[in-house]
Amino acid sequence: MATTDRRVEPVSVTTDRDGTPHRDVRLATVAVAFAVLQLCYAVAHMDLGWDESVYLSQVDPRNPAAFFSAPRSRGISFLVAPVVTLTPSVTALRVTLVLLSSLALFAAFRVWEPLLGKGRVALAALLLAGLWITVLSGPEVMPNLWLALAAVAAVGWFLRARRDAPGRRRARTGLALALAAAALLRAPDAVWLALPLLAACAGLRAWRTPATAAAVLGGLAAGGAQWAAEAYTRFGGIGRRLALSSDTEGGMGAHLGAGLRASYRALNGPQLCRPCRIAGPSVTHSLWWLLLPVLVAAACAMAMRARHRQTEAVAVTLLPVACALALAAPYLLLLDYAAPRFLLPVYALLALPVAALAAQTVRASGAAGGRWARLTTVALLCAVLTAHLAVQIEELRVNTADARDTTVRYRRAADELGRLGVTAPCLVTGPRAQPIAYEAGCASAQTMGNNRSHTTADIVRTAARIPTALLYDTRHPYLPPYARRWHSHPLPGTDWLAYVP
Secondary structure (H helix, E strand, O other): OOOOOOOOOHHHHHHOOOOOOOOOOOOHHHHHHHHHHHHHHOOOOOOOOOHHHHHHHOOOOOOOOOOOOOOOOHHHHHHHHHHHHOOOOOOHHHHHHHHHHHHHHHHHHHHHHHEEEEEEEHHHHHHHHOOHHHHHHHOOOHHHHHHHHHHHHHHHHHOOOOOOOOHHHHHHHHHHHHHHHHHHOHHHHHHHHHHHHHHHHHHHHHHHHHHHHHHHHHHHHHHHHHHHHHHHHHHHHHHHHHHHHHHHHOOOOOOOOOHHHHHHHHOOOOOOOOOOOHHHHHHHOOOOHHHHHHHHHHHHHHHHOOOOOOOHHHHHHHHHOOOEEEEEHHHHHHHEEHHHHHHHHHHHHOOOHHHHHHHHHHHHHHHHHHHHHHHHHHHHHHHHHHHHHHHHHHHHHHHHHHHHHHHHHHHHHHHHHOOOOOOOOEEEEOHHHHHHHHHHHEEOOOOOOOOOOOOOHHHHHHHHHOOEEEEEEOOOOOOOOOHHOEEEEEEEOOEEEEEEE
16 A cells, blocks of 8 residues: 555544633543443452462462463463452452453553544443453453453554654554563464564555564563463473463364354353353344444445555554454364453454444534434434443343352352361362362362363372362263262252262
């Protein structure tokens, strides 16, 4: 694409009647509403989930660390470490994450205000914050939402780092920091995110500078250094860690169509669909997802029609779409299972061109039909958005209740183990050992599956020294030979038994 000397139009500044600048609070309002939704729906009575217990145990001074598998990255553990060090309170942890995630939402999308305008950016933030999985992820100790916000900030800073832009040094610093955060949170995903940015550095004159490429590569290197070092100290190298990650994920490969189908089926829950053999959601509750590619394509087509104006303006639409497609590729094409949180970075980036498309539609209707046509278009879009948010609130209520039921069962099982005498120092093995062991203050161990960390001989030797429990799921019956002479005890409020020596 040819470039011209014209720059992206600056965002106009509104003023009050006395001529003083008017503060636009729309983005801040979205961030506050996001915090309120989290506090009302996702915080109350929610104990810790499976993956949360793994991430927390890495930095919790009160509990043994659970096995940390190859696909995981430690960024989210570093984020919550100060809170976990100070207090064991889950409520304090949740409230802290609510505040931090709301501030991060505001900060990430504010990067885009000079690029899109404040109204469009606020709408994009609302589209992301209004999804049930976004609200549920805010107070959870999970990396996906934080990766999504880091991706939004990284792409925004990249677009602001063009060679002739004012403040480009600050933008490159922001770009490097955002990519470093993404690499700390999910190192492989950060590489996928960086690929379109590096391609833009090579192919677009406005960003073809060594400093911008250095910011991209430097951010990746800084954030991924810990992951790479751990690859050598624990897994035998980067290649070996990637191979183990693939095995843990069920063999990443050309599962063409399987990941896409699983993502659609799991759109409204469960939070992990593996294997994903459930029926898909109703059309009314999945219409937004089915229309999303159409809306994004329309936004790209509108941007391409304006390509004669300036490369930078077109890149503001096309680059977030390219990064979203890159981030979606491993989950839609290389996996055969899904979790709604996997695509949060994709939704976050695609919200930006969709918001711009909505604004352009309103403007075009006003230009073609006048004030009444513009008001009619605004009313119609508001009605559609309201219906969409109502569906998301309903899904949030259902999935929050489901998550609460699951975590309450973990707590009940841990409490019953304590009554059976399985108290620290202790060991828990078998299905769901990691979250229940963390609740009970025990170490966890597995002899098979994705979290295999010990041998059967290790379990037998440990059981001779400290209190040990084997969890037994009556729906998937398998009792290891070493536990067949142990005593079984039902765990009230669950479908599980505990076998103890």
